[in-house]
Amino acid sequence: MTGNMLIAQSGGPSMVINQSLVGAILAAKGSDKIVEIYGALHGIQGIFDEAFINLRAEPDEVLLRVAQTPSSALGSVRRKPTADDCRAIFEILARRNIRYFFYIGGNDSAETANIIAEEAERQGYEMCCFHIPKTIDNDLLGNDHTPGYGSAGRFVACAVRGDDLDNRALGGVKIDVIMGRNAGFLTAAAGLARQDPDDGPHLVYVPERTFTVDGFVNDVAQCMERYGRCVVAVSEGIRGADGRAIAESFSTETDAHGNVQLTSGALGENLAAVIRERLKIKRVRADTFGFIQRCFVGITSESDATEARRVGEEAVKAAVSGEYRSGTIAILRQPGEDYEISYAVKPLATVAKHTRELPDEYINAEGNNVTEAFLAYARPIVGALPETARFNQLRA
Amino acid sequence: MTGNMLIAQSGGPSMVINQSLVGAILAAKGSDKIVEIYGALHGIQGIFDEAFINLRAEPDEVLLRVAQTPSSALGSVRRKPTADDCRAIFEILARRNIRYFFYIGGNDSAETANIIAEEAERQGYEMCCFHIPKTIDNDLLGNDHTPGYGSAGRFVACAVRGDDLDNRALGGVKIDVIMGRNAGFLTAAAGLARQDPDDGPHLVYVPERTFTVDGFVNDVAQCMERYGRCVVAVSEGIRGADGRAIAESFSTETDAHGNVQLTSGALGENLAAVIRERLKIKRVRADTFGFIQRCFVGITSESDATEARRVGEEAVKAAVSGEYRSGTIAILRQPGEDYEISYAVKPLATVAKHTRELPDEYINAEGNNVTEAFLAYARPIVGALPETARFNQLRA
Numbered sequence: 202m203t204g205n206m207l208i209a210q211s212g213g214p215s216m217v218i219n220q221s222l223v224g225a226i227l228a229a230k231g232s233d234k235i236v237e238i239y240g241a242l243h244g245i246q247g248i249f250d251e252a253f254i255n256l257r258a259e260p261d262e263v264l265l266r267v268a269q270t271p272s273s274a275l276g277s278v279r280r281k282p283t284a285d286d287c288r289a290i291f292e293i294l295a296r297r298n299i300r301y302f303f304y305i306g307g308n309d310s311a312e313t314a315n316i317i318a319e320e321a322e323r324q325g326y327e328m329c330c331f332h333i334p335k336t337i338d339n340d341l342l343g344n345d346h347t348p349g350y351g352s353a354g355r356f357v358a359c360a361v362r363g364d365d366l367d368n369r370a371l372g373g374v375k376i377d378v379i380m381g382r383n384a385g386f387l388t389a390a391a392g393l394a395r396q397d398p399d400d401g402p403h404l405v406y407v408p409e410r411t412f413t414v415d416g417f418v419n420d421v422a423q424c425m426e427r428y429g430r431c432v433v434a435v436s437e438g439i440r441g442a443d444g445r446a447i448a449e450s451f452s453t454e455t456d457a458h459g460n461v462q463l464t465s466g467a468l469g470e471n472l473a474a475v476i477r478e479r480l481k482i483k484r485v486r487a488d489t490f491g492f493i494q495r496c497f498v499g500i501t502s503e504s505d506a507t508e509a510r511r512v513g514e515e516a517v518k519a520a521v522s523g524e525y526r527s528g529t530i531a532i533l534r535q536p537g538e539d540y541e542i543s544y545a546v547k548p549l550a551t552v553a554k555h556t557r558e559l560p561d562e563y564i565n566a567e568g569n570n571v572t573e574a575f576l577a578y579a580r581p582i583v584g585a586l587p588e589t590a591r592f593n594q595l596r597a
Numbered sequence: 598m599t600g601n602m603l604i605a606q607s608g609g610p611s612m613v614i615n616q617s618l619v620g621a622i623l624a625a626k627g628s629d630k631i632v633e634i635y636g637a638l639h640g641i642q643g644i645f646d647e648a649f650i651n652l653r654a655e656p657d658e659v660l661l662r663v664a665q666t667p668s669s670a671l672g673s674v675r676r677k678p679t680a681d682d683c684r685a686i687f688e689i690l691a692r693r694n695i696r697y698f699f700y701i702g703g704n705d706s707a708e709t710a711n712i713i714a715e716e717a718e719r720q721g722y723e724m725c726c727f728h729i730p731k732t733i734d735n736d737l738l739g740n741d742h743t744p745g746y747g748s749a750g751r752f753v754a755c756a757v758r759g760d761d762l763d764n765r766a767l768g769g770v771k772i773d774v775i776m777g778r779n780a781g782f783l784t785a786a787a788g789l790a791r792q793d794p795d796d797g798p799h800l801v802y803v804p805e806r807t808f809t810v811d812g813f814v815n816d817v818a819q820c821m822e823r824y825g826r827c828v829v830a831v832s833e834g835i836r837g838a839d840g841r842a843i844a845e846s847f848s849t850e851t852d853a854h855g856n857v858q859l860t861s862g863a864l865g866e867n868l869a870a871v872i873r874e875r876l877k878i879k880r881v882r883a884d885t886f887g888f889i890q891r892c893f894v895g896i897t898s899e900s901d902a903t904e905a906r907r908v909g910e911e912a913v914k915a916a917v918s919g920e921y922r923s924g925t926i927a928i929l930r931q932p933g934e935d936y937e938i939s940y941a942v943k944p945l946a947t948v949a950k951h952t953r954e955l956p957d958e959y960i961n962a963e964g965n966n967v968t969e970a971f972l973a974y975a976r977p978i979v980g981a982l983p984e985t986a987r988f989n990q991l992r993a
Binding site: 208259266267271274366375377 | 606609610612636638639650651652654655656660662663665666667670671672673674675755756758759760762765766767771773777814852861862863865866882883884885886887888889891893894895896929965982983984985987988989990991
């Protein structure tokens with residue numbers, strides 16, 4: 202099948218989503234099945250508006266520089282289309298002779314691609330719809346991990362490593378609030394900051410375990426007793442026994458989906474206030490890493506960049522092979538000590554609709570830290586951190 | 598004069614303060630005037646407690662790894678000693694036969710070194726007291742810039758570059774709150790994020806200019822009109838017409854000096870709320886960079902690291918030369934296009950007590966951005982940022 206290609210980016214940006222975009226463009230340029238290569242601006246919004254750019258016109262040297270640039274170069278959107286929207290999108294694609302459609306994003310994007318693929322099927326229009334995975338949350342099912350996670354995790358690990366050194370110098374309690382509404386993978390990456398047994402983060406709280414203020418205060422008190430200081434990594438999405446996000450009690454701002462905006466600093470500030478009051482500790486500080494953890498310039502994980510490029514290429518190769526009507530590219534890991542990755546085409550339904558959480562074996566029994574199994578899993582994804590050291594006489 | 602040496606670190610950590618420490622230790626190891634090399638833990642607190650470590654016992658390869666580690670390896674303290682404290686410190690130094698005392702920190706540390714030097718003079722005890730400059734605020738008088746600033750500025754510039762790309766993808770208004778209680782140098786470094794004329798930060802507010810909410814709302818409205826989006830960099834220390842920090846109206850937490858804690862997220866959240874309400878813009882987000890901007894691992898400015906090492910070395914060389922009873926090492930810049938630095942010994946009084954602010958020629962007439970003169974000044978200090986790019990068809 203020969204025809205035009207359309208590609209778009211969706212959801213929260215990442216440091217490597219442009220690697221996937223450029224991987225797909227370069228693969229498309231190498232295929233005789235693809236005529237025009239269009240990029241839609243701001244995801245499906247750009248399809249509705251027919252705001253397309255001609256990606257074939259961009260020189261390779263520009264493509265390569267865009268690839269290493271964080272955030273979504275085509276622009277993004279936070280809009281989950283209805284079934285009606287998807288039909289309207291299909292009409293535009295058909296009119297433009299789009300035969301290859303690629304949507305880079307999380308599980309919502311896979312669902313969108315799926316609905317469009319079904320509509321094409323129903324109307325007897327030959328088209329290939331592929332999802333290309335991206336999410337710093339690392340919450341796609343059927344994947345060992347997802348592009349974007351390694352680099353955001355690297356930001357978190359580097360920030361917490363530095364923050365632990367800072368806390369070591371000045372003492373007290375430091376609370377770092379990290380992105381992750383439902384999945385604790387990104388917060389868990391803070392654990393990679395540790396080198397020595399007395400290094401922070403001393404406590405790691407994720408949404409997969411019930412958070413209680415009493416338990417938290419008790420954990421911090423024990424940590425102060427043991428280390429004389431305490432560094433805490435906590436997911437913005439931690440939940441109480443009633444299943445509601447703890448942050449919701451402190452913030453009322455909502456995002457485009459009507460979800461309470463968790464990136465506000467209120468969660469950290471309020472947890473700090475609790476510790477100050479109940480443990481009478483004078484120096485208690487909180488930082489909320491916020492949006493900079495997903496697009497920071499200069500901290501990309503090398504394996505993440507390589508894999509992100511590759512899933513873009515693999516999606517186009519699979520599409521033009523003629524073997525699939527639709528699909529997503531999954532990253533699989535070979536068992537064993539060495540870090541070996543393979544790529545597989547899977548049905549869109551694998552990743553659409555549902556999300557993955559941190560597996561039980563990655564969280565300790567107390568529910569207040571990550572396990573060595575998690576660290577072994579995440580280390581090659583995030584990459585080795587820059588070397589830091591203490592004086593021999595000051596090591597525990 | 599032959600005797601023992603004591604060195605300590607003070608105030609907020611930086612990414613390169615250990616370079617200065619190690620520079621001083623290595624220079625001391627090369628001098629026959631210095632017998633023991635002690636490090637006091639947690640600044641002057643460690644002197645009171647006589648909590649010293651033997652820095653001569655640390656192998657060179659450990660020293661070199663500590664040098665490239667952010668934060669204060671000896672620990673730090675936020676305590677400004679009284680005149681009585683300084684007398685007590687002097688007694689301990691004299692009893693330990695300390696003849697060379699080095700204190701790494703900001704202007705308060707220079708003042709402490711000065712009072713101790715005066716006490717030694719009064720008591721006829723031969724001792725050499727040197728201050729070694731460090732401050733991410735870049736607010737020491739008599740210096741072109743200070744070690745620590747370049748790396749913190751690099752963090753800020755990389756974060757805002759990424760954040761601007763993020764805002765370009767998703768739109769709306771983004772407000773980034775950056776450290777700086779009185780001096781706007783660190784916030785100004787956000788300006789280095791810009792490459793193209795339509796790049797953010799579109800607005801930069803510093804404590805050196807009066808901040809009014811009406812002016813801010815008006816600036817953001819104009820920016821939305823022109824660019825369809827807006828990225829704002831704002832110092833935590835911005836002040837109203839009454840001279841009070843705007844953040845004080847939102848935060849009541851105080852630090853060890855009794856100053857209101859400005860790093861709380863409240864300033865950014867409240868500025869965001871004002872924009873949401875008055876301009877009816879739906880997507881308005883705020884991040885407060887907080888403590889991670891001073892100790893992040895892996896983002897050090899190369900020239901900053903080199904210069905920080907050098908001021909430590911120069912301080913020891915000046916001290917053992919026998920020419921000075923006390924002093925500080927200033928970083929001076931040669932006039933001209935090329936970035937050429939020299940180091941000078943200056944009296945402690947040069948940097949003690951007072952602080953420097955952003956010069957007028959670095960702030961635009963409207964008081965809402967930095968000038969090209971500032972960018973030319975800061976660029977070599979922060980170093981070239983990692984390359985990022987947009988598609989040709991999407992450039993303004």
